[in-house]
Amino acid sequence: MLETFKVLEITCPTCGEMKNINVPESIFSQKKYGTIKIQVPLNAVCSKHQFIVFVDTKGIVRGYEKIDIHIASLTQEFEKETERILNLRNLIQIFGIYGIFNLIHAKIFNYPIYILKDESFELDEDTLNSVGDIILPESFGGSKTLHLLDGSDLSHLKIKDKDTLIMDTQQHIFQTPWDTKLKFEEGILKRALDIIDEKEQLKLLQQDISRLINEAKFAIHVIESVKEIYEDDLITQISKEFKVKKINNYRLNLIKEFIRRNISKKLVLKIKSRVEEFLSNI
Ligand SMILES: [Zn+2]
Structure with missing residues (x-):
């Protein structure tokens, strides 16, 4: 199959360095998903910064998001590696750092x-599902929520569910079903x-994720x-229980998202915001 490309003029959002990149035409041939997120790794446009570019289905650049994470050791040595061990470094190499944020989320x-x-690929x-299980506490693993599909042609994709993450192995992200910032x-x-x-x-990832889930479990209780x-x-009760300084709203929202997605939507409705209540009484 001969792939045709669209040329996008990309500007580094940090330093303004400009370069054209080629994106497969097939990425734009579908209209279903609106904005596509394309990861631009180090050296693709700029040697100092990596970032995400938001492109609409016409191929027009709609915005940028910086990625402030530096992984100096990533680009070297990888070629030499013949063993197929699946570690974090290899996974980032495959899916891009932003792809990994999305997969973890x-x-x-x-x-x-x-x-x-x-x-x-x-x-x-x-294999990929079992890596997903490693980063979750044991009681939450085992569900095979990750599916690999053949072919890079999105137009053949028949996924109606709006609640799915859709991406490819070329560091393009087509649908993210959440508004949450991936700061966690x-x-x-x-x-x-x-x-x-x-x-x-x-293991460290698993520990950090378990801590969040434990807070969610306590919140449920x-x-x-x-x-x-x-x-x-x-917030006060959770912070007290885990003897941490007051958790922020972002963290509470993660806890709510966890309960909503994994336990029950109804439970989350019992959590009221004073601001919303105030506004609804005006
Ligand atoms: Zn730059």
Whole structure:
């Protein structure tokens, strides 16, 4: 199959460096998903910065998002590696750092994942699902939510579910079913990549994710025993229980997303915001 390309003029959002990149035409041939996120790795446009570019289905650049995570050791040595060990470094090499943020988010919050794979992609579905299980606490693993699909042609894709993450193995992301900023995923990945031992890296991710899930479990326990609860009261209780300084709203929203996606939508409705209540009474 002869692939045709569209040329996009890309500007580094940090330093203004400009370069053209080629994007397969097939990416734009579908109209279903609106904005496509394309990862621009180091050296593709700029040697100092990597970022995401948002492109609409006509191929017009709609915006940029910076990725402030530096993985200096990533680009070297990879070619020499003949062993097919699946560690964090290899996964980032395959899916891009932003792709990994998305995959982690989908795993924790139980969004089905569809990955369109090209012919050269060598990993299988079971392997990828088992990596997903490693970063989750044991009681949440085992669900095969990640699906690999053949071919890079999106127009053949018949996924009606709006709640799915859809991406490919070429670092394009077609649909992310959440509005959440992936700061949590970025933070835990940064921490994990700071340590050298590659087995420990995945374990560290699991620890950080477990901490969030434990907070969610405690929140569930609190919510179940009341008729309703204000957000700030819940924040106070969680912070007290885990002896941490007051957790922020972003973290509470993650906890709510976890409960909504993994446990029950109804439970989350019991959490009230004083601001919303105030506004609805005007
Ligand atoms: Zn730059």
